[in-house]
Amino acid sequence: MARICRDFFARRAPERTWILENSWCGRCELPDLGVEEPVEYEERGRVYLEGLCPICHGRVALEIVDQRQGTRTG
Numbered sequence: 353m354a355r356i357c358r359d360f361f362a363r364r365a366p367e368r369t370w371i372l373e374n375s376w377c378g379r380c381e382l383p384d385l386g387v388e389e390p391v392e393y394e395e396r397g398r399v400y401l402e403g404l405c406p407i408c409h410g411r412v413a414l415e416i417v418d419q420r421q422g423t424r425t426g
């Protein structure tokens with residue numbers, strides 16, 4: 353299924369900060385490093401953020417779960 357591009361920077365600043373602070377780099381094995389050059393996209397009804405780790409410059413991706421939704425179905 354094709355990715356649907358979304359505009360990460362259309363989000364409000366506190367939301368962007370929260371999302372970036374919840375990143376995880378599998379190569380560094382460290383959380384909360386942030387994401388450089390973040391690109392947001394939707395795939396199969398889920399929203400992801402992909403970018404580069406500021407430490408190792410490896411690719412990092414995380415799922416964005418809308419905070420306003422208490423539970424997620426599907």
Ligand SMILES: [Zn+2]
Nearest residue numbers: 377380405408
């Ligand atoms: Zn890293």
